[in-house]
Amino acid sequence: xKNLIWVxxxxxxxALSWSALAGEAKPLAEDPVVEQRMxxxxxxxxxxxxxxxxxxxxxxDLAEDLRQEIREQIRQGKSNxxxxxxxxxxxxxxxxxxxxxxxxxxxxxxxxxxxxALGLAVLAGVxxxxxRTPATEPLSAEQKQHAEALLRDQP
Amino acid sequence: xxxxxxxxxxxxxxxxxxxxxxxxxGLQRDPHLVPSPLIDRPAxxxxxxxxxxxxxxxxxxxxxxxVWLLNVWASWCVSCREEHPVLLKFSREQHIPLVGLDYxxxxxxxxxWLDNYGNPYTLTAxxxxxxxxxxYGVYGVPETYIIDKAGIIRYKQIGPITLESLQQVILPxxxxxxx
Numbered sequence: 540x541k542n543l544i545w546v547x548x549x550x551x552x553x554a555l556s557w558s559a560l561a562g563e564a565k566p567l568a569e570d571p572v573v574e575q576r577m578x579x580x581x582x583x584x585x586x587x588x589x590x591x592x593x594x595x596x597x598x599x600d601l602a603e604d605l606r607q608e609i610r611e612q613i614r615q616g617k618s619n620x621x622x623x624x625x626x627x628x629x630x631x632x633x634x635x636x637x638x639x640x641x642x643x644x645x646x647x648x649x650x651x652x653x654x655x656a657l658g659l660a661v662l663a664g665v666x667x668x669x670x671r672t673p674a675t676e677p678l679s680a681e682q683k684q685h686a687e688a689l690l691r692d693q694p
Numbered sequence: 695x696x697x698x699x700x701x702x703x704x705x706x707x708x709x710x711x712x713x714x715x716x717x718x719x720g721l722q723r724d725p726h727l728v729p730s731p732l733i734d735r736p737a738x739x740x741x742x743x744x745x746x747x748x749x750x751x752x753x754x755x756x757x758x759x760x761v762w763l764l765n766v767w768a769s770w771c772v773s774c775r776e777e778h779p780v781l782l783k784f785s786r787e788q789h790i791p792l793v794g795l796d797y798x799x800x801x802x803x804x805x806x807w808l809d810n811y812g813n814p815y816t817l818t819a820x821x822x823x824x825x826x827x828x829x830y831g832v833y834g835v836p837e838t839y840i841i842d843k844a845g846i847i848r849y850k851q852i853g854p855i856t857l858e859s860l861q862q863v864i865l866p867x868x869x870x871x872x873x
Binding site for chain 2: 587604
């Protein structure tokens with residue numbers, strides 16, 4: 540009975556703390572369409588304060604401000620590309636999770652294909668080399684005699 | 695035949711050593727130092743109220759034709775405390791405008807800070823909502839911009855200015871720009 544009371548108390552505590560947490564949640568933005576577009580753009584961007592997080596998921600103060608900035612620009616009728624350009628001119632390509640294709644990123648973009656081509660070339664070379672050399676060298680007369688002797692000894 | 699084989703056996707080791715060298719260099723670099731795209735671009739324009747100067751505002755155009763520094767700081771910023779003595783030393787020894795940009799701060803706190811620790815700034819502009827900070831690509835306070843006579847950003851220091859960076863980078867560049 541005592542145990543049951545404890546369990547009930549703990550459950551009550553959990554329920555209370557849950558409602559307290561719920562009370563702190565921020566209200567949704569007035570315009571769900573703007574919010575959705577904002578999140579879509581912000582997911583493509585890196586938060587500069589905590590670099591492992593996207594702008595959409597970061598709790599950093601700066602991320603909050605930048606999300607607000609994106610919302611405002613969407614309301615002003617800017618396209619996604621324009622918003623992205625706004626960020627890139629201020630924070631550089633580093634804010635983009637998808638690096639642009641340009642001479643400094645060629646190695647990044649085409650490097651894997653280069654490696655694949657290199658691997659295929661090596662593979663082709665090895666295969667050709669292997670097909671040219673006979674699989675087994677014929678036995679010399681001495682080896683043949685030795686083999687026959689061994690076979691003869693078998694019961 | 696055996697010589698060729700040795701070469702092939704050494705190849706993975708060579709690749710491994712190459713990778714280690716590559717990572718060793720990569721790990722030495724601070725990922726928080728993001729190069730600013732604003733270098734060699736005109737300093738973004740703004741007009742902001744000045745701290746503790748009723749009705750007075752500041753705009754970068756004020757210093758057109760001069761080399762000047764814009765130091766982004768805040769009273770809540772811990773590393774700004776570290777940087778502060780260096781800025782005080784700078785303002786004592788150099789006659790170069792040093793403008794403070796009080797970033798996302800309470801005016802009273804900022805004033806209190808300057809009263810307590812000394813004021814190295816020629817003037818302080820108040821960027822209460824951080825809008826100007828966004829235009830300058832500020833992502834970590836303190837940051838310092840060196841702006842030349844034509845209003846072009848020539849250098850950005852991310853993080854506190856140290857005596858070392860002052861003497862080795864900032865002062866030589868200022869001397870160069872003032873020619």
